[in-house]
Amino acid sequence: xxxxSINFAGISSPNPFxxxxxxxxxxxxxxxxxxxxxxxxxxxxxxxxxxxxxASRYSAxxxxxxxxxxxxxxxxxxxxxxxxxxxxxxxxxxxxxxHAVIAxxxxxxxxxxxxxxKRSADSGADGIELNYGCPHGMCERGMGSxxxxxxKVLEEITGWVMEVATIPVIxxxxxxxxxxxxxxxxxxxxxxxxxxxINTINSITNVNLDTLVPEPYVxxxxxxxxxxxxxxxxxxxxxxxxxxxxxxVGLPISGIGGIGTWRDAAEFIALGSTxxxxxxxxxxxxxxxxxxxxxxxxxxxxxxxxxxxxDLSGKSVASVQNWNTLDLHYQRVARIDYEKCIGCNLCxxxxxxxxxQCIDLISxxxxxxxxxxxxxxxxxPQVREEDCVGCNLCSLVCPVExxxxxxxxxxxxxxxxxxxxxxxxxKGEMASIPPHP
Amino acid sequence: MAVxxxxxxxxxEENMTGYKPPFSKQEAIIEANRxxxxxxxxxxxxxxxxxxxxxxxxxxxxxxxxxxxxxxxxANPLGASCAQVCPTNVLCEGACVVLTREGDPxxxxxxxxxxxxxxxxxxxxxxxxxxxxxxxxxxxxxxxPAGLGCAAELAQLGHEAVIFEKEELPGGLNTxxxxxxxxxxxxxLGEIEMIKGLGVEIRCGVxxxxxxxxxxxxxxxxxxxxxxxxxxxHQLNVPGEDLPEVIDALDFIAQIHSDPLHEVxxxxxxxxxxxxxxxxxxxxxxxxxxxxxxxxIYRRGETDMPAYDFEFDLAKTDGGxxxxxxxxxxxxxxxxxxxxSLVLQKSQPGPNGRPEAIAGSEFSFPCDMVLKAxxxxxxxxxxxxxxxxxxxxxxxxxxxxxxxxxxSVEKVFCGGDxxxxxxxxxxxxxxxxxxxxxxxxxxxxASAESPVQPxxxxxxxxxSGSGFINPIRVTxx
Numbered sequence: 005x006x007x008x009s010i011n012f013a014g015i016s017s018p019n020p021f022x023x024x025x026x027x028x029x030x031x032x033x034x035x036x037x038x039x040x041x042x043x044x045x046x047x048x049x050x051x052x053x054x055x056x057x058x059a060s061r062y063s064a065x066x067x068x069x070x071x072x073x074x075x076x077x078x079x080x081x082x083x084x085x086x087x088x089x090x091x092x093x094x095x096x097x098x099x100x101x102x103h104a105v106i107a108x109x110x111x112x113x114x115x116x117x118x119x120x121x122k123r124s125a126d127s128g129a130d131g132i133e134l135n136y137g138c139p140h141g142m143c144e145r146g147m148g149s150x151x152x153x154x155x156k157v158l159e160e161i162t163g164w165v166m167e168v169a170t171i172p173v174i175x176x177x178x179x180x181x182x183x184x185x186x187x188x189x190x191x192x193x194x195x196x197x198x199x200x201x202i203n204t205i206n207s208i209t210n211v212n213l214d215t216l217v218p219e220p221y222v223x224x225x226x227x228x229x230x231x232x233x234x235x236x237x238x239x240x241x242x243x244x245x246x247x248x249x250x251x252x253v254g255l256p257i258s259g260i261g262g263i264g265t266w267r268d269a270a271e272f273i274a275l276g277s278t279x280x281x282x283x284x285x286x287x288x289x290x291x292x293x294x295x296x297x298x299x300x301x302x303x304x305x306x307x308x309x310x311x312x313x314x315d316l317s318g319k320s321v322a323s324v325q326n327w328n329t330l331d332l333h334y335q336r337v338a339r340i341d342y343e344k345c346i347g348c349n350l351c352x353x354x355x356x357x358x359x360x361q362c363i364d365l366i367s368x369x370x371x372x373x374x375x376x377x378x379x380x381x382x383x384x385p386q387v388r389e390e391d392c393v394g395c396n397l398c399s400l401v402c403p404v405e406x407x408x409x410x411x412x413x414x415x416x417x418x419x420x421x422x423x424x425x426x427x428x429x430x431k432g433e434m435a436s437i438p439p440h441p
Numbered sequence: 442m443a444v445x446x447x448x449x450x451x452x453x454e455e456n457m458t459g460y461k462p463p464f465s466k467q468e469a470i471i472e473a474n475r476x477x478x479x480x481x482x483x484x485x486x487x488x489x490x491x492x493x494x495x496x497x498x499x500x501x502x503x504x505x506x507x508x509x510x511x512x513x514x515x516a517n518p519l520g521a522s523c524a525q526v527c528p529t530n531v532l533c534e535g536a537c538v539v540l541t542r543e544g545d546p547x548x549x550x551x552x553x554x555x556x557x558x559x560x561x562x563x564x565x566x567x568x569x570x571x572x573x574x575x576x577x578x579x580x581x582x583x584x585x586p587a588g589l590g591c592a593a594e595l596a597q598l599g600h601e602a603v604i605f606e607k608e609e610l611p612g613g614l615n616t617x618x619x620x621x622x623x624x625x626x627x628x629x630l631g632e633i634e635m636i637k638g639l640g641v642e643i644r645c646g647v648x649x650x651x652x653x654x655x656x657x658x659x660x661x662x663x664x665x666x667x668x669x670x671x672x673x674x675h676q677l678n679v680p681g682e683d684l685p686e687v688i689d690a691l692d693f694i695a696q697i698h699s700d701p702l703h704e705v706x707x708x709x710x711x712x713x714x715x716x717x718x719x720x721x722x723x724x725x726x727x728x729x730x731x732x733x734x735x736x737x738i739y740r741r742g743e744t745d746m747p748a749y750d751f752e753f754d755l756a757k758t759d760g761g762x763x764x765x766x767x768x769x770x771x772x773x774x775x776x777x778x779x780x781x782s783l784v785l786q787k788s789q790p791g792p793n794g795r796p797e798a799i800a801g802s803e804f805s806f807p808c809d810m811v812l813k814a815x816x817x818x819x820x821x822x823x824x825x826x827x828x829x830x831x832x833x834x835x836x837x838x839x840x841x842x843x844x845x846x847x848x849s850v851e852k853v854f855c856g857g858d859x860x861x862x863x864x865x866x867x868x869x870x871x872x873x874x875x876x877x878x879x880x881x882x883x884x885x886x887a888s889a890e891s892p893v894q895p896x897x898x899x900x901x902x903x904x905s906g907s908g909f910i911n912p913i914r915v916t917x918x
């Protein structure tokens with residue numbers, strides 16, 4: 005049994021799975037249910053000065069039969085009073101002393117920040133998360149992503165918080181920015197203990213083609229909402245890795261963005277996270293999804309011989325490098341397993357129309373041992389390996405598991421990066437590689 | 442024990458529905474999303490009319506059932522009937538790659554029904570005839586699937602088509618001969634209305650050869666298409682065959698389509714002679730109309746029967762019983778001259794494979810109704826009286842150019858069961874369309890190009906036609 009417990013910037017938690025700040029973390033009732041289900045921590049729905057919400061608030065991107073591939077919301081921070089929230093945090097901490105409860109905060113002035121930071125510590129919260137990321141509603145009032153998008157402002161406000169903070173402080177970053185490491189470095193300079201990312205992305209998920217008003221619909225209008233869910237995971241992982249790889253950031257990372265399974269979690273950990281926050285997947289299926297996340301991550305760590313989260317954390321960070329350090333001479337080609345091929349020929353048309361035209365359709369008579377499901381006279385795809393650029397497209401569109409395998413082939417050439425290539429070219433040590441015909 | 446009415450109207454109606462229920466919108470979209478959108482989809486190759494199946498399914502998935510129906514009906518104007526009556530297991534669904542991947546094919550037939558139901562129930566016309574007409578007139582003999590397919594295609598090519606039908610209602614076997622629980626006559630008649638909307642004229646109650654001569658037709662029209670199907674069931678040639686309760690299975694099925702369901706009399710103990718798909722239809726429908734015991738009597742074994750496996754399963758599910766390797770020797774009447782029993786005899790395959798009676802194995806079998814389903818006769822006499830010079834194949838079918846449907850007689854084209862010896866509705870439609878293209882070419886000199894799979898247009902490489910050119914068939918899984 006692997007040890008899933010974490011100590012994240014001084015916040016201890018029985019496992020790395022935290023309920024992210026959002027609708028599922030709105031009340032003590034929900035926090036109790038989350039902990040009963042097995043969650044390690046709850047980042048409370050952002051507390052601040054009272055706001056008023058609208059109806060409706062959420063919308064989703066569905067793809068085929070996959071519902072909520074992406075999700076957006078125009079809900080603001082909590083609409084409950086600070087008194088209620090801090091009282092409930094105290095109640096929850098009393099009942100769950102070994103679980104993590106983090107107060108997410110978003111206020112305006114230095115005085116307000118001081119007040120809310122102190123009230124958080126007084127409530128017994130284990131840490132504070134600064135919401136600098138919310139891309140709707142609050143930013144128009146100079147809060148949320150309006151802070152996160154300006155490293156200087158972020159640094160200044162975080163400085164205010166650190167003046168009075170007695171518990172660990174996590175700065176939550178917005179992805180609505182060109183280079184996420186700039187605000188991350190600012191958080192570090194201001195003395196924050198950790199960062200969490202990503203918050204939601206500016207979005208319009210869909211337009212209702214009858215009313216021609218996008219969703220979520222509010223009395224004939226809509227607004228830019230914050231986008232999250234499985235579809236944002238690649239963006240989030242890109243940003244997590246960027247922060248993890250930056251020595252000027254150097255802070256523990258709580259990964260957020262499209263996590264719904266233990267596999268997502270393991271990937272975020274491998275890219276440098278040590279805590280994980282989940283919201284949309286809970287909104288879709290409830291708190292009990294954590295059971296599979298815990299068991300799956302545990303079994304995975306065991307299978308790899310990792311004893312703790314920290315043995316896995318960051319293992320993939322270094323393998324992501326600048327493009328110009330990649331080996332230009334590395335080659336792999338698509339190979340089709342004809343025993344598995346079902347004859348859809350999607351690989352053929354993907355390569356033909358969408359890539360590099362190196363799959364032929366040949367007569368089945370030219371092949372022995374044609375695959376199952378093959379019909380009389382049905383053309384068979386065959387890769388022209390000498391022309392295959394190894395792009396992966398055919399293997400990505402193939403609907404059968406392990407049917408098209410991208411197989412490394414040796415060409416006898418020494419590795420050569422773009423950087424080396426340019427250098428050797430300049431020195432006249434090698435001829436230029438001929439352009440693709 | 443007697444032939445009579447067994448069920449009240451509600452029971453009869455309930456028993457005769459629910460074979461392949463329609464999809465709801467959500468069910469259809471879920472199912473449509475299972476389609477992989479193959480490049481050169483084998484389902485198209487397995488469809489004799491070459492419907493671009495992935496394309497129509499994609500349109501269902503994207504919420505465009507009208508566009509979907511347009512794709513279907515342009516390739517096959519009887520797409521609504523075919524959706525319900527095609528043996529999809531051995532056609533499109535049997536070829537579906539998802540069957541190979543998951544053991545369960547995309548439900549192409551039911552998706553096709555969803556799209557075509559949508560346009561018919563909302564009265565949306567998706568086909569149109571060109572405003573500019575060729576001025577050419579074509580007479581079509583028979584309004585079954587072949588004639589209708591031919592007429593719809595001719596109308597869309599700008600020609601005038603007039604169908605001559607001897608029955609009261611058009612549609613042929615599609616209206617009168619499909620198992621009721623698979624498709625009601627209303628579907629067939631609705632489709633015919635759509636085809637009439639293209640400008641096709643149908644003259645019912647007109648028997649060519651009696652009411653109008655073929656020479657008159659050839660004079661009045663620029664071309665003639667012959668789609669007269671098959672004739673009556675073969676004779677049993679046993680004593681007692683002329684008893685009143687010995688009925689041609691197709692007549693029994695036609696009665697189900699003509700009379701109210703609860704007014705179709707059936708026996709308590711029905712014997713069906715033969716084991717093809719019509720025999721199964723006769724068995725299941727008599728059972729559903731209240732027969733107590735229904736038994737198929739077949740002279741060969743289970744592996745020899747011409748019925749599809751899924752039809753066999755259907756009969757067994759309905760409680761049908763089977764006597765294989767059994768010969769009918771005599772139909773026995775009671776004192777009132779009514780069928781009361783059969784004399785049967787066990788058989789075994791002889792040296793040439795033909796079933797031979799086993800001496801001394803006769804036995805009596807209780808029965809009050811006999812349905813004959815031992816195959817339909819070819820229309821040799823009818824054809825030779827209509828067109829004395831027409832060249833025939835040795836098996837009694839019309840000899841024709843398979844690419845155009847042209848016969849040996851000037852101006853005359855042919856397709857459907859009278860040319861192929863008896864196949865599916867979809868084959869007849871395809872042959873009707875081929876005939877129409879042949880006629881178009883004959884009348885205008887323009888070649889009627891056969892479709893290739895739309896996905897393959899402009900692509901080099903091994904050719905892959907649609908099933909319209911050379912349909913493949915898959916063995917049942």
